[in-house]
Amino acid sequence: MSKYLVLIYEDEASYAAMDPAGFAAVAEAHRAFMADNKDAVLAGEALQPTATATSVRKGVVTDGAFAETKEALGGYYLVEAPDLDAALAIGKQVPAGFGGVEVRPLMVWDES
Amino acid sequence: MSGPARGGGSGDDLAGSAVAAAVAEAHRREWGFVLAATARVAGDLDLAEECVQDAYAKALTAWAESGVPRRPAAWLTTVARNRALDALRRDVALRRRLPLLLAEPPEPEPDIPDERLRLIFTCCHPALALEAQVALTLRLVCGLTTAEVARAFLVSEATMAARITRAKKKIAAAGIPYRVPDSEDLPARIDAVLTVVDLVFTTGHTAPAGTDLVRTDLVERARDLARMLSFLLPNDAGVAGLLAFVLLTDARRAARVDVDGRLVLLADQDRSLWDREAIQEGRRLVREALRRRPPTRHALMAAIAAVHAEVPSWEATDWAEIIGLYDVLLRHWPSPVAALNRAAALGFAYGPESGLRALDALALEPCLAGYAYLAAARADALRRLGRTEEARAAYQEALLFTDNDVERDFLAAELAELPEPPGRQ
Numbered sequence: 180m181s182k183y184l185v186l187i188y189e190d191e192a193s194y195a196a197m198d199p200a201g202f203a204a205v206a207e208a209h210r211a212f213m214a215d216n217k218d219a220v221l222a223g224e225a226l227q228p229t230a231t232a233t234s235v236r237k238g239v240v241t242d243g244a245f246a247e248t249k250e251a252l253g254g255y256y257l258v259e260a261p262d263l264d265a266a267l268a269i270g271k272q273v274p275a276g277f278g279g280v281e282v283r284p285l286m287v288w289d290e291s
Numbered sequence: 292m293s294g295p296a297r298g299g300g301s302g303d304d305l306a307g308s309a310v311a312a313a314v315a316e317a318h319r320r321e322w323g324f325v326l327a328a329t330a331r332v333a334g335d336l337d338l339a340e341e342c343v344q345d346a347y348a349k350a351l352t353a354w355a356e357s358g359v360p361r362r363p364a365a366w367l368t369t370v371a372r373n374r375a376l377d378a379l380r381r382d383v384a385l386r387r388r389l390p391l392l393l394a395e396p397p398e399p400e401p402d403i404p405d406e407r408l409r410l411i412f413t414c415c416h417p418a419l420a421l422e423a424q425v426a427l428t429l430r431l432v433c434g435l436t437t438a439e440v441a442r443a444f445l446v447s448e449a450t451m452a453a454r455i456t457r458a459k460k461k462i463a464a465a466g467i468p469y470r471v472p473d474s475e476d477l478p479a480r481i482d483a484v485l486t487v488v489d490l491v492f493t494t495g496h497t498a499p500a501g502t503d504l505v506r507t508d509l510v511e512r513a514r515d516l517a518r519m520l521s522f523l524l525p526n527d528a529g530v531a532g533l534l535a536f537v538l539l540t541d542a543r544r545a546a547r548v549d550v551d552g553r554l555v556l557l558a559d560q561d562r563s564l565w566d567r568e569a570i571q572e573g574r575r576l577v578r579e580a581l582r583r584r585p586p587t588r589h590a591l592m593a594a595i596a597a598v599h600a601e602v603p604s605w606e607a608t609d610w611a612e613i614i615g616l617y618d619v620l621l622r623h624w625p626s627p628v629a630a631l632n633r634a635a636a637l638g639f640a641y642g643p644e645s646g647l648r649a650l651d652a653l654a655l656e657p658c659l660a661g662y663a664y665l666a667a668a669r670a671d672a673l674r675r676l677g678r679t680e681e682a683r684a685a686y687q688e689a690l691l692f693t694d695n696d697v698e699r700d701f702l703a704a705e706l707a708e709l710p711e712p713p714g715r716q
Binding site (some may be wrong): 181260261262263264265266267284 | 416418464465466467468472473476
């Protein structure tokens, strides 16, 4: 088994324009995703929008995200899967209607 | 070559060269089979490649001593797999890091299963960039050296080596599995494989650059790959269509340049030079592939090639049938290049005026900006209409976007044959 981080990139403007019922539907979709994949999902969190982000480069603190992009990192799931195809199958189920996901394998440290 | 040749050849050199030829033949035909079966045991593509290379080297001496085995692929696979198992037993750390999916590493069995589909699907995984898929397929399935793959795509060997290394690293690090995809994913994954083989074929059929019109090495590898796929996936209409397309298109190879190496258009080709055997096989496959609905893109492209192959001369071409097939192709597999070919066919069917109208309608298609064949087709239509100055400009534009010397020479000759503008005689 390998671990993969599923990074959720979506258009923040679409969320900003969303009403409470829309938010509830997205939250429910995530709950359903986690229930469907409870054996594979090790962790997962949602992030506050990039407007709340603060970047630090060489000790200099600035307002904003590290890179300005239309689709910003908005959350992640840490999943365990036997191979990339299985991880991608999970990634395809992640609710990310305003963007998509990036699936990255975690680094494996050789103990020898 | 030293050592006794037990086969009793008429001299060591002769026996040696026969063995070398047998090894070369096994390399050409069996590399993919041997590597695929070895990768399953090795669990790592680099280790598998090393062991397979070693097995081929051993074959040179072993076959000289005891004769060429009855089943060279089985001999090579057993030697390569044993070496891989030895390496894994010796190196426990290596064993722990096995990146390729191996629920239980299989022990070598007497009847070696054909694992080539696993290898092909791993090389053509959509998580790899298309150019990396092509490079890996040629390297691992066809057994081309890195230098050969680099030459085929006109990049330096260092660039190609880096590309292959990066792709192999991704396979290992991301856990791209070594297996045939689930039935749910299979159609899309087969299509990815077809795209790779198509790209190898197209690159060889008309080389994007260089001195030769055709890169025979690539065309033949593509044909081998299409044949391999049709053997491994006998019931897939897309694969049958691809093989038909390759056979019917490549059947014209001998007629595509004249004795001086100059380009000969389809209209002017000596059809007695076409490969009848390939055409017959291709036509049989087309019929088979077209029975499936919806028709696959290669089946339709093959059907168009078959319409040309079926008639004795350019004048006898059934343009209505060809345009009808392009319409079906565009409905199911819309692409600007197919639209361009249809527009050119309209010109041959109904005259240059109709052709030009259809070609000009594609002028704003961004994919065709800088596509030499659009400018060349316009130039030809304008020339036929006697619009010499516009034709001249279109030929010049086509030349600007053409890097293949044979095609450049053809366009330059057409350009030179245009009548001089009035007042300059």
